[in-house]
Amino acid sequence: MLDDHLRTHDGVITLAQARHLGLSEHAVLRRYRCGQWRRCGPGVYFVDDRPFTDGARIRAAVWSYGVKAAASGLAAAWWLGLTRFAPEIVEVTVPRDSNGRCHDGTRVRRRDLKVADIIERRGLQVTELGLTVVEAAVRRRGGAKIMDTALQQRVELRMLWHAHLRNKGRYGSPAARRLLQAAEDNAHSEAERLLIRLLKAARITGWKANHPVAGYRVDVGFPKQKVAIETDGFAFHSDSEDFHNDRVRQNAIALAGWQVLRFTWLDLVEYPDRVIAEIKRAISA
Numbered sequence: 001m002l003d004d005h006l007r008t009h010d011g012v013i014t015l016a017q018a019r020h021l022g023l024s025e026h027a028v029l030r031r032y033r034c035g036q037w038r039r040c041g042p043g044v045y046f047v048d049d050r051p052f053t054d055g056a057r058i059r060a061a062v063w064s065y066g067v068k069a070a071a072s073g074l075a076a077a078w079w080l081g082l083t084r085f086a087p088e089i090v091e092v093t094v095p096r097d098s099n100g101r102c103h104d105g106t107r108v109r110r111r112d113l114k115v116a117d118i119i120e121r122r123g124l125q126v127t128e129l130g131l132t133v134v135e136a137a138v139r140r141r142g143g144a145k146i147m148d149t150a151l152q153q154r155v156e157l158r159m160l161w162h163a164h165l166r167n168k169g170r171y172g173s174p175a176a177r178r179l180l181q182a183a184e185d186n187a188h189s190e191a192e193r194l195l196i197r198l199l200k201a202a203r204i205t206g207w208k209a210n211h212p213v214a215g216y217r218v219d220v221g222f223p224k225q226k227v228a229i230e231t232d233g234f235a236f237h238s239d240s241e242d243f244h245n246d247r248v249r250q251n252a253i254a255l256a257g258w259q260v261l262r263f264t265w266l267d268l269v270e271y272p273d274r275v276i277a278e279i280k281r282a283i284s285a
Contacts, residue, residue, distance in 0.1 A: 006047050009123050010056035014063050015043040040064060041103055054078070054086035059124055061090040061106050069094045070118050070125040072109060074143075077136035079126050082146050091139075093127065114166055129155060130163030137179050138172035144269055147179055157183055182265050191231035192219050194268040195275075202276045206283070214256040216249050225283045226258045232265065 001021050005013060018028050028045065031037040037045040041064025046056055058079060062071045070076070073091035077083045093109045102108045119128045127135065133155060137147040151157060157180070164176055182191065192209070199207060199220070211221030211228070218228040230250070250260050261282055263275050 010053060010059050011047045011050045012040065012056050012059045012063065013037075013045055013047070015045070016067075018045075042100075057105070058086060058090050061103065062092050062124060064103055065092050065094050065100070065106075065108070066098065068098070068125075070113065070127055072127045072132070073107075073135050074139050076126040076132040077146055079121060079124065080129060080132055082133065082136065082150060109171060111167075111170060117163065117166065128163070130159045131167060134160050134164045134176040134180070135170070135172060138175040144179060144266055147183065148266055151183060191263075191265040191268060194265070195220060195229065195231050195263070198268065198272050198276055199279070202280075204276070204279065204283075213258055214252045216253060218253065218258075218260075221258075222283050225285075227279075227282045228253050228258045228260045229279065230260060230262045231268065232262065 002013075002018075002023070005017065005021060015025065015028055019025070028037070032039055032045060036048065038048045040046050040060035044060050044064045046052060046060060058071060058075050062069050062075075070093050071079055071090065072093040074083065074087040075090045075092070078086045088105070089107050090105060091107045091109065093111055093113060095112050096110045098110060113127070117128050117131045118125055120126075126132065129150075133147050133150045137143045147160070151160075160183075161180055164173070164180060167173070196209060206224055207220050207222050207229075209220055210217045211223065213221060213228055219231050220229040221227070222229075250262070253260055259282055261278060267275055
């Protein structure tokens with residue numbers, strides 16, 4: 001039973017789990033003192049006969065805060081397969097009344113999670129998928145891609161909104177709300193505002209917002225150079241009807257002699273320097 005536990009739990013075991021499997025505290029301490037087991041935190045051990053993987057590191061970090069702790073943020077995102085690389089700092093959410101100091105390599109969020117916000121995966125408590133996405137999406141540059149990928153592959157937007165609204169007031173809540181608003185169906189306003197802020201910050205002039213071209217209005221137009229800039233929301237908005245209408249619109253603008261540059265909301269957020277460089281090349285050609 002001990003071997004089965006270690007094999008399925010990344011070689012990590014707590015003192016309580018060891019007792020449940022029939023080991024006394026003395027037997028655990030003997031293994032620790034002779035170097036067979038390594039102490040990773042209060043009452044948490046790693047059996048040092050195998051590689052200390054990212055899974056072992058995250059599991060040990062979460063378990064060191066007690067049975068009510070849950071992996072959250074980017075740690076939960078990695079555990080649920082939303083990201084390729086595990087974060088260096090493991091974020092752990094614990095109840096507000098939890099005692100104890102923060103351990104090395106971890107970041108603690110003290111918040112009472114609702115039952116709907118916690119799930120168990122491979123024996124570890126983590127925040128559920130919706131909450132994990134909205135929290136991880138605001139943790140670092142590039143995090144918005146987590147939300148975009150999740151919307152394309154695994155979750156519905158309403159699920160993310162529900163998770164967000166259940167946890168209003170948490171760290172990163174305003175930024176998460178802006179991401180969700182940017183992902184709303186047919187809502188380009190946030191992307192347009194981002195584009196205009198970038199143009200102003202780069203001191204680029206000669207453009208007009210909502211400029212008429214070939215019977216349509218482009219998000220930003222440079223009349224003198226005949227350059228039109230269009231913005232899109234998140235990548236998951238790409239059903240066949242929208243795709244067809246966008247191509248008809250873009251072809252009409254191009255046939256009127258205009259060059260069309262198209263940027264997604266993620267382009268504007270993640271690669272603003274690249275966006276500005278492309279616009280400068282187009283209007284200076």
